[in-house]
Structure formats: C-alpha cells, structure tokens
Amino acid sequence: MARHRTSALRVATVVLGSAADADDVVQVASERAWKAIAGVDPERGFKSWFLRVVANTARNHRRSGWRRRAAELRVAAHPASASTTDPESNTIGHAEREAVVAAMNRLDADARLVIALRHFEQLSEREMAEILACAPGTVKSRLSRAMSRLRTVLTEGAVPGNGGLDE
Amino acid sequence: MSDEWLADDSMADGRPADRPTGDDSGVESWADDRRLSAVLASAGRYLVVEASADGADRPAPLVRGRRTEGRRRLLAAAVTVMVMVGSVVSIAPARRAVGGWLRAGRIDISIDPDAHVDQYQLPSFIEGATPIDPARSAEFVGRPPPDVTATSLGEPQGWWTVPEGGVLLTWDEGETSLWIVTTDAHQSGMINKLVNSAGAVTDLPNLGDGGFAVRGTHVMQTGHRRMTAASVVAWQEGGLTFRLESSSDLDLLTAIARSIDAT
Numbered sequence: 001m002a003r004h005r006t007s008a009l010r011v012a013t014v015v016l017g018s019a020a021d022a023d024d025v026v027q028v029a030s031e032r033a034w035k036a037i038a039g040v041d042p043e044r045g046f047k048s049w050f051l052r053v054v055a056n057t058a059r060n061h062r063r064s065g066w067r068r069r070a071a072e073l074r075v076a077a078h079p080a081s082a083s084t085t086d087p088e089s090n091t092i093g094h095a096e097r098e099a100v101v102a103a104m105n106r107l108d109a110d111a112r113l114v115i116a117l118r119h120f121e122q123l124s125e126r127e128m129a130e131i132l133a134c135a136p137g138t139v140k141s142r143l144s145r146a147m148s149r150l151r152t153v154l155t156e157g158a159v160p161g162n163g164g165l166d167e
Numbered sequence: 168m169s170d171e172w173l174a175d176d177s178m179a180d181g182r183p184a185d186r187p188t189g190d191d192s193g194v195e196s197w198a199d200d201r202r203l204s205a206v207l208a209s210a211g212r213y214l215v216v217e218a219s220a221d222g223a224d225r226p227a228p229l230v231r232g233r234r235t236e237g238r239r240r241l242l243a244a245a246v247t248v249m250v251m252v253g254s255v256v257s258i259a260p261a262r263r264a265v266g267g268w269l270r271a272g273r274i275d276i277s278i279d280p281d282a283h284v285d286q287y288q289l290p291s292f293i294e295g296a297t298p299i300d301p302a303r304s305a306e307f308v309g310r311p312p313p314d315v316t317a318t319s320l321g322e323p324q325g326w327w328t329v330p331e332g333g334v335l336l337t338w339d340e341g342e343t344s345l346w347i348v349t350t351d352a353h354q355s356g357m358i359n360k361l362v363n364s365a366g367a368v369t370d371l372p373n374l375g376d377g378g379f380a381v382r383g384t385h386v387m388q389t390g391h392r393r394m395t396a397a398s399v400v401a402w403q404e405g406g407l408t409f410r411l412e413s414s415s416d417l418d419l420l421t422a423i424a425r426s427i428d429a430t
Contacts, residue, residue: 009216019215046278075213097210100203119204120211147203154197 004047007121008054014116015058015109017071022058029057048123048130055113055131062109071105071112103153111146118143274401275359276368276381289386289395292412293341296327304334308407309349312336318426320345330391331358333408343413345427350408360396361386369417374424375402375409382417404429 008029012022033053075097104112117128125136125143132139197203305311307328315336316322323345325337333348362368362385371378380400387396397414400421411424 006216010211010214013214013216019217022216074215075210076215092206092209094213096206097213100206100210101214115207116211119207120214122208151197151203 004050007047007051010116010120011051011054011113012058013073014104014112014120015055016062017073017105017109017112019074021061025058025061026054028061029054032057045127045130048127051117051121052131052133059109071107071109073101073105073112075101099154100150103150106153107146107149110142111149114139114142114146115150274379277359277361278365279361279363289393291341292329292346292387292394292396293327293335293337293344294394295392296329296335299326299328299334301326307332307334308347309351310406312347313405313407313427313429315345315427317428318423320423331389339413343415344411346408346410346412348408350403350406359388360399361388371400371402371421371424374400374421375404375429378402378424380417380421400424 005026008026009019009022012025012029013019016022016025029050033050036053075094077094104115107115114128114132117123117131123131125139128139128143129136132142134142299307301323304326312334320338320343323336323338325335325341327335327337329335329346331346331348333346336345336347337343360381362381367382367385369380369382371380378401380398381396382398385396385399387394387399397412398417398420399410399412400417400423401408401410402424403409407429409424409427409429411420413420
C-alpha cells in the first residue's frame, strides 16, 4: 500500500479529526478500492480516485456514531525523517505548525478536508474536484471560504460557522 | 520492504527550526498567503496520523505502517475474491507519477504507468541462484517438493536455491523456471512486483490460494535483490508458494500451473 498510504492516512485523519481510527479507515477503504479497481477511470489518476474512497469511508465512519466531537489533530515534534526537500520549511517552527493545526481543529470536517487536500497533499483543483465530487470552480470557492475561516481563527481566535464541531 | 518505487511522495521536511520572527502564535505571518501555505504544508508533513500504544506522536510515515495479523488475514480473504482483470490505470501527469498498488496473495503489486519496466538492466531471477543436488531439495523447502515431471515441463534441467530461500527448478536453459518456497517463510511484503498497469495482473481464483498471473515483462523486488521477470503465474497451495516464470504464452503457463499437484 505503499505509494499513497501516507496521503490516505492524512486524509482519513483530517476527516475523522483524529488519528485514532485513521489506520482502520484506510484499511477498509483499501479493501473497497481493490474490489472496485476495475472502475477506475483511466482518464483520471489513481490517487485521486483512491483518496476519494478514503475520504468517503472516513466520512461514513465519522457519521456512524459516537465520534461527534471537536477535532483533535496534532503535529509531531519531530519529523519522520531528516530529509529536507523544501528550504523554506526549515524556517517554520513547531509553534507555527501547532497554531495552524489547532486552528484547523476548530473548523468543520469539510473545511479541514479541502485545506488538507490543497496544502497537505498539494493537489490541483482538478484533482480535488475529483475527490470532492464537485466542479473545479466549486473547489475554488470552498477552499477560499475555508482559508478565510482558518485565518479568522488564527488571527482573532473566533470560530466562524458551526464552532468547529463535526457536523 | 524497501522499494525505491514505493517510496512515498511525502516526507518530513527536516529539522524543526526556530521561527525567524514574532511570537509563538505567528499572528503577523498569517496574512501572508505564501507563508501560511508553507506553514500548512509543513504541518501536513508533521501531522500525527497513527495512534500508537506507547503514546509517541507519529507523523506521516515514509513506509508502510503497522498492520495487525488479523488485518492481514482479512486482507488476504478480500484479495481472494477480488477480480482485477481488465482494469487499466494510465495517464500520468508530468509532475507526479500516477499509480497504485494491489496485492495478490502475499505479493504486493505496484502499478506505475511511467515505469519503463522493460528497459531496466536488471538481472533475472536465476542470476544469483546456487546449484544444489536435487536430493537436498527437501532441506530448502521443508519437505520434498512436488514432483513436476508429470507435467508438460518434464524433468527439471537444473536445481537451484536462491537468496530468498526455497528451490528453483529450471527448464530451457533457465527460460522457464519454477520457484517453490514454504509459505511460512514467504512473509507478506517479501515480494513486490512493479507493473505498468493493473491490466497486466489477472486473478486466477481456481489456482490454489490467491493465484494470479502477471503478463509480460515486469520488475520484481525481494528483500535481497531487484530483478527483471517475464510472465509469471503464482499461487499458494499445500503450505507452499509457487512461482512459475516463462516468456511462453501465459495461457500455457497457467495450464501448466494447474497441472502441478502440490500435495
């Protein structure tokens, strides 16, 4: 499950709002994906298709019962590897990472997901549209709204919208 | 598993560094789109995505995460009912290889349309094999290997062992080979195959447990080496894993595989 497993885990974690069940969700999504592999549109990327299965599985899991509470995403103090690919990232401190993730925790799951797809996974609007099952233009507006809400939380501490609890 | 082609496209971004300016909230930098994007990207790489029993935070792993034995069994059960015939993954954006992975039996299969699997200058499976006395074959399999002389392959011309264990029987000066290894020794993830499309992989539900075929040249990697392989039929039966490789017609290979009595 190599190539896309990390992305799948991140997407599941962001949608769930916690790493607690992400591994199980990715496992279930992987089994579903295998069974439906013949349905992959060759005109589209496998990754987008797979992450869409993961996101939908995570949504279903979150809606299935008890996990209706504020998100509790966290960042690790240390990276998984010492390798460096982005010089700019070396100027970013743990406090900043904690601040943005804490702010994301105060957004709803859909806002977290659209931000994560763009900024965590570095996906294009077209790829995001395939995962979110909407038009690229809709992705743009949803991302704009989500980022605006994120900035509001970051700068004012306010919680726009539903207060960050998962719907 | 340490596959170069399986290396995840995400990675940690190096040591945590002190912020250049400002307090810990970073308030003054959030209005800067580029800065906020960079912080978000960095946060994604440090995001804890695996809950651990020891309480340690774990950011996005670079390789396959843990999986319980129970899940492996569930996975194997799911795979046996999966049909992978006819599916094709293609079209790779220039900036990122599009691909995927499948698993057949205990063999991982990676799909990468961009991989030039027929152009790698890699050794074949038989290269690196060590000849053995056929009388010693049971030592390498844990039991006498099945008698294959009754199949259309006939008497093996060569008997070998390979770094991965088990015995390798060869015909036609190594053009056709049958690797037999105990399934216990054949751990999950021990073998990874790289193919250009899912369509190269065919499920063979009536061939042992988890039988499948890979059509055409592909790359095979084990914990010991990386090789180029021709068409392969693989399956598990009677506590053994079989891998029949040849450049012959795949239907013929499959028929031969079915004629081998693993008991």
